[in-house]
Amino acid sequence: MRTTSKIASVALGSAVLLPFLGAGVAQAADGSTMATLRPVALNGVKGSGTAMVTVNGTRIDVTMAANGLLPDAPHAAHIHFGADARHECPVAGDDAKGDGTINTTDGGPAYGPIVVSLTKTGDTSPKSGLAVDRFDTAPGGKINYERGSINVSSGVAQAITEGKAVVVVHGVDHNNDGKYDGTTKSDLDPSLPTEATDPAICGVLNAAPAGGMDTGAGGTSTPNNEGMLLLGGGLLMAAVGTGAFTARKARNRV
Amino acid sequence: MSDITKSGGRRGSIAAAVTVVLLVVGGFLVAKSFSGTDAPPQPDAAQSAPSVTPAPSSSPPSPTSSPTSATGKTAAPSTADFGPIMGPSAPVSLKIPSIGVDTKGIVDLGLDKSGKLQAPTDFGRAGWYANGPTPGEFGPAVIGAHVDSKSGPAVFYRLGSLKKGATVSVARKDGSTARFVVDRVARYSKADFPTMTVYGDTKGRAELRLITCGGAFDQSTGHYVDNIVAFAHLTS
Known part of the structure; x- marks a missing residue:
């Protein structure tokens, strides 16, 4: 009985296995990544968010949602990557000047330079890194961003799928007065206060899970019942045989 | 004779x-x-359809629900109405009263070489995708557990009988509890798994995915051929 069901399941299994392997390969190549955006150390932001970047060759599709940002102020948002960077979000120890905040220079060793500007319209190259009129202004402190078919270099595409790229949303309000101001100038653009460019929330793009999960060992599975059905059915068939024998014997006696 | x-x-x-x-x-x-x-329960078709949300105007008018939904819900002030959201904190325990799940000591899960989420090695524990959002944060937090061991039922044995509207609560390391309500429960073939639907962006909502195995058990691979996935969103 056992042998029969084993043979049957091996035959069935090999038929099931082929498309199974094929699916695994296809999904590994499609390159969906997600970042959980969390407050950057020392910068006093309470916000959070998620970003999803799907890589197709050298084209990427990006969706991003965030909240808890300074409302109605432009928030520059980028994908950062540097071969020499740590591929991380900055930590308190990155505050090189010891001024108690993390600015863009402090963030560099952690996440590297801008490789994609997540603008709402127009150019998406690093050149648009501070195109404040084309970034989301976070009405109500919230960003709900979606942009498809952004062209990137193959190196950037590879960095994203390998978990080395970092999404950063900039713009903080250190003094809680509801706007970008203060005497400290941005180290990227001296015409802007540092509040406008300091990193607010940040997350590393990591591969999203692909495919299902193997979460069972079969101890309660249906095939056991099928085996039971086959065994039971076999016994009933045998009963027909012995029953017929009994009937014949009974007939002979008469 | x-x-x-x-x-x-x-x-x-x-x-x-x-x-x-x-x-x-x-x-x-x-x-x-x-x-x-003996067989683990499987979700029926009615559970796999998304719940009707009170917001869209296209939903048919119902005499009992329309007055309350019109006044009870405040209009969304901006285009981005994300619902409740929590800060990051790792899950420590999971309760699903309607199917008798009460499990402590949630383990961290990673991905295998093919990008698949690895299952907990312990049949008596649930695990969560530690590289993704924590339950209560933006995005799809993922908790997976076995349906059975070699000898009997495991943590998510009854996940297939979970119903829309059921509550799921996740206690977190910071002492807070993330409470979710189930939107739908569906069964998918692992060979044609809808990766984006399950793990993809949630358009800003804090959501939860509960995953276990379902369908037939393939003796040759030692695995079930389907996954059962419950989709839930954060309510408080």
Whole structure:
């Protein structure tokens, strides 16, 4: 009985296995990544968010949602990557000047330079890194961003799928007065206060899970019942045989 | 002559007794296999459709719900109405009262070489995708657990019988509890798994995915051929 069901399941299994392997390969190549955006150390932001970047060759599709940002102020948002960077979000120890905040220079060793500007319209190259009129202004402190078919270099595409790229949303309000101001100038653009460019929330793009999960060992599975059905059915068939024998014997006696 | 009759009669009665035994045992096994008490529950079609949300105007007017939904819900002030959201904190325990799940010590899960989420090594524990959002944060937090071990039911044995509207609560390391409500429960073939639907962006909502195995068990691979996935969103 056992042998029969084993043979049957091996035959069935090999038929099931082929498309199974094929699916695994296809999904590994499609390159969906997600970042959980969390407050950057020392910068006093309470916000959070998620970003999803799907890589197709050298084209990427990006969706991003965030909240808890300074409302109605432009928030520059980028994908950062540097071969020499740590591929991380900055930590308190990155505050090189010891001024108690993390600015863009402090963030560099952690996440590297801008490789994609997540603008709402127009150019998406690093050149648009501070195109404040084309970034989301976070009405109500919230960003709900979606942009498809952004062209990137193959190196950037590879960095994203390998978990080395970092999404950063900039713009903080250190003094809680509801706007970008203060005497400290941005180290990227001296015409802007540092509040406008300091990193607010940040997350590393990591591969999203692909495919299902193997979460069972079969101890309660249906095939056991099928085996039971086959065994039971076999016994009933045998009963027909012995029953017929009994009937014949009974007939002979008469 | 009498000898033959005698032995024939004896053989006849032995055969009759064997017939009765075979009928009883065989019948019992057939009945038991059909009753299916051992197999884990699977979600029915009604549970896999998304719940009707009160917001869209396209939903048919219902005399009982329309007055309350019109006044009870405040209009979304901006285009981005994300619902409740929590800060990051790792899950420590999971409760799903309607299916008797109450599990502590949630383990971290990673991805295998093919990008698949690895299952907990312990059949008695649930695990979460530690590289993704924590339950309560933006995005799809993922908690997976086994449906069964080699010997019997495991943590998510009854996940397939979970119903829309059921509550799921996740206690977190920071002492807070993330409470979710189930939107739908569906069964997907692992060979054609909807990766984006399950793990993809949630358009800003804090959501939860509960995953276990379902469908038939393939003895040759040692795995079930389907996954059961419950989709839930954060309520408080």
